[in-house]
Amino acid sequence: MEKVELIFENYIRKVNLSAKRREVYYVKSEKDGQIVSEKGKPLPNKFKEPGGVIKLQYNLKEFKRGKRKIEILVDENDKPVLANPKIAGTPKDLAINGQDFYSGNVAKHTRAKVMREIKLSFTEIVNSKREKLKQFFDALKERKGKFTMEILLLDEEGLSNWDLRNRIYPYEKGILDLLVTGRVSSTEQLVDPVLEDDSVKYNDCVITRFKPLFVRPNEISFDDDEEKESEYYTVPMIKVVFYQSKF
Numbered sequence: 001m002e003k004v005e006l007i008f009e010n011y012i013r014k015v016n017l018s019a020k021r022r023e024v025y026y027v028k029s030e031k032d033g034q035i036v037s038e039k040g041k042p043l044p045n046k047f048k049e050p051g052g053v054i055k056l057q058y059n060l061k062e063f064k065r066g067k068r069k070i071e072i073l074v075d076e077n078d079k080p081v082l083a084n085p086k087i088a089g090t091p092k093d094l095a096i097n098g099q100d101f102y103s104g105n106v107a108k109h110t111r112a113k114v115m116r117e118i119k120l121s122f123t124e125i126v127n128s129k130r131e132k133l134k135q136f137f138d139a140l141k142e143r144k145g146k147f148t149m150e151i152l153l154l155d156e157e158g159l160s161n162w163d164l165r166n167r168i169y170p171y172e173k174g175i176l177d178l179l180v181t182g183r184v185s186s187t188e189q190l191v192d193p194v195l196e197d198d199s200v201k202y203n204d205c206v207i208t209r210f211k212p213l214f215v216r217p218n219e220i221s222f223d224d225d226e227e228k229e230s231e232y233y234t235v236p237m238i239k240v241v242f243y244q245s246k247f
Helices: 098-103 108-128 130-142 164-181
Strands: 003-009 014-018 026-028 035-037 059-065 068-074 092-095 147-155 183-185 203-212 237-244
Touching: 003 108, 003 130, 014 108, 098 164, 108 130, 108 164, 108 183, 130 147, 130 237, 147 164, 164 183, 164 203, 164 237
Parallel strands: 147 203
Antiparallel strands: 003 237, 014 092, 026 035, 026 068, 059 068, 147 237
16 A cells, blocks of 8 residues: 655654743732732742731832833842742743643744744655655545545653643644645745645544553564564654555
8 A cells, every 4th residue: 555654753842932931020019019929929928927918038129110110029138039930041841732722721822833843843854755745645636535644653651641632633733734835834935735735625534543662672662563673663753654545
């Protein structure tokens, strides 16, 4: 059976949203005068006396923010108290998860950035297989056939019960979008399109499977595979196979 295979080793799992997270301070609320973080979280008890007033070593000091003046909590050295001391100044990364896409947990521009990075990571492999992909889809169109997209995710199983469909959805969408449009964003075209459309007119089946990596000395094996693969499956990867649907 004619097929085309794409293998994306060490597939992208996180997207960097910013090089440095901004500092968040405790400020006096303009609404009710309470001291809260700039994200609206209440002041922790470690800064307060049992009665609820702030401890003597802390005070409020006025700072200018653009055209506004705000009161920020400072320590005995007049240094603003950070509400996010552990992460301020560190990179902000987002783990790729399809659930964030359809639940609205991330903003539209963030989703666009994630999809751009996913597609960007796929372009080299797609371009290297472009001619085979084009021949396959052109021949399929001539026969008026439809194709199946089979996706195999090889990765560590981990301790948490994560959802395979949630994990794979952005990658599935990214690959198909790249084949249809060739674009990684609205202004960047890095691949010549090879597929007219990814609707059910052409694609009537998507199969998604998962296999955990079993790390052994110098080899990775799968308990339901007859052959043991050495070195080939030693890293996480997404393996995609396109072939003509049987019915």
